[in-house]
Amino acid sequence: MASIPSTPLLANELDIVIPTIRNLDFLEMWRLFFQPYHLIIVQDGDPTKTIRVPEGFDYELHNRNHVESLLGKRASCISFKDSACRCYGFLVSKKKYIYTIDDDCFVAKNPTGEDINALEQHIKNLLTPSTPHFFNTLYDPYRDGADFVRGYPFSLREGVPTAVSHGLWLNIPDYDAPTQLVKPHERNTRYVDAVMTLPKGTLFPMCGMNLAFDRELIGPAMYFGLMGHGQPIGRYDDMWAGWCVKVICDHLNLGVKTGLPYIWHSKASNPFVNLKKEYKGIFWQEEIIPFFQSVVLPKECTTVQKCYLALAEKVKEKLGSVDPYFTKLAEGMTTWIEAWDAHNPSSEATGSLANGLAKVNLGK
Ligand SMILES: O=c1ccn([C@@H]2O[C@H](COP(=O)(O)OP(=O)(O)O[C@H]3O[C@@H](CO)[C@H](O)[C@H]3O)[C@@H](O)[C@H]2O)c(=O)[nH]1
Numbered sequence: 283m284a285s286i287p288s289t290p291l292l293a294n295e296l297d298i299v300i301p302t303i304r305n306l307d308f309l310e311m312w313r314l315f316f317q318p319y320h321l322i323i324v325q326d327g328d329p330t331k332t333i334r335v336p337e338g339f340d341y342e343l344h345n346r347n348h349v350e351s352l353l354g355k356r357a358s359c360i361s362f363k364d365s366a367c368r369c370y371g372f373l374v375s376k377k378k379y380i381y382t383i384d385d386d387c388f389v390a391k392n393p394t395g396e397d398i399n400a401l402e403q404h405i406k407n408l409l410t411p412s413t414p415h416f417f418n419t420l421y422d423p424y425r426d427g428a429d430f431v432r433g434y435p436f437s438l439r440e441g442v443p444t445a446v447s448h449g450l451w452l453n454i455p456d457y458d459a460p461t462q463l464v465k466p467h468e469r470n471t472r473y474v475d476a477v478m479t480l481p482k483g484t485l486f487p488m489c490g491m492n493l494a495f496d497r498e499l500i501g502p503a504m505y506f507g508l509m510g511h512g513q514p515i516g517r518y519d520d521m522w523a524g525w526c527v528k529v530i531c532d533h534l535n536l537g538v539k540t541g542l543p544y545i546w547h548s549k550a551s552n553p554f555v556n557l558k559k560e561y562k563g564i565f566w567q568e569e570i571i572p573f574f575q576s577v578v579l580p581k582e583c584t585t586v587q588k589c590y591l592a593l594a595e596k597v598k599e600k601l602g603s604v605d606p607y608f609t610k611l612a613e614g615m616t617t618w619i620e621a622w623d624a625h626n627p628s629s630e631a632t633g634s635l636a637n638g639l640a641k642v643n644l645g646k
Pocket residue numbers: 300301302303304325326327362363364365366367383384385386456489490491510516517518519520549550551
């Protein structure tokens with residue numbers, strides 16, 4: 283009986299990025315799964331505050347002083363006093379893969395009561411192809427005990443490289459403030475044992491609290507937009523990144539998966555505070571979504587950076603009239619790419635990997 287290959291740890295190829303304003307005692311629960319990895323802690327808020335990290339973890343900690351000294355004027359594109367600051371950790375990492383998790387997310391248990399190694403599942407998701415061009419009704423065909431169903435074209439069974447693995451949450455669901463207010467006691471107890479590829483041409487609300495991605499394939503697009511201090515909106519950082527990422531993944535023939543793994547989200551943030559942060563986004567998104575649904579990136583955009591800069595231009599042109607914020611956000615997007623390329627000179631080369639995929643895509 284062939285043994286089922288265990289998932290490679292990728293311990294030297296993956297960084298764990300944690301945005302935080304509090305001590306990281308939550309890591310104790312993750313120690314078994316996280317200890318082999320390097321952590322990039324992005325300390326938000328007051329840089330003079332000391333963040334306690336449990337013994338035995340290999341980590342680097344960046345606070346606002348570090349952000350400003352590394353990026354100089356370009357630090358303006360990194361949010362302050364919002365979890366969006368986490369994207370700074372994506373920028374300074376030198377690894378191929380990123381896993382990002384919030385500090386109020388704990389190890390969940392599967393229906394048989396076993397602890398879920400969320401990182402292992404994300405790695406499986408990222409190392410197996412995606413199927414955005416044709417939906418497999420038995421979900422993830424590359425999973426042990428599953429396959430492509432009858433009628434699935436063989437020409438599409440190779441799939442495409444997976445750029446993003448979007449995990450979910452038991453207990454406190456990632457609801458918006460109005461839903462939180464209406465359903466304050468609702469908890470997610472439903473464990474759905476599935477991983478699905480998001481079909482090409484479909485957007486989704488990407489949550490940043492349990493998220494992994496291939497930094498070499500899509501890193502430059504993982505900009506968590508301008509939120510928090512000095513900004514008219516909050517809690518749309520991960521959403522914005524998800525919409526940009528999905529449009530670019532569709533263009534470059536890359537895949538986005540959602541579903542397993544689950545984490546246990548323990549803390550409901552204050553719905554009234556959240557409502558204040560979200561309220562402009564709640565009506566702006568009725569214009570933002572049609573914008574992303576209508577975006578067509580030029581075929582000359584064969585790297586993530588080129589796609590992202592073209593997208594920033596379109597944001598300024600099409601959404602600038604909705605609110606001046608979007609002009610500022612478009613500038614933030616451009617500054618982000620400048621900062622990314624300044625600190626990741628080799629990324630154009632990896633962008634050419636996407637370029638290669640784009641050629642495959644464009645060849646069709
Ligand atoms: O100013 C801040 C506030 C928080 N953080 C860190 O960010 C994450 C998420 O914070 P928290 O769990 O308190 O908030 P949630 O509402 O549950 O977060 C969800 O909404 C999204 C907001 O954009 C977020 O991505 C979702 O997970 C924690 O690690 C805090 O320590 C911060 O860095 N700065």
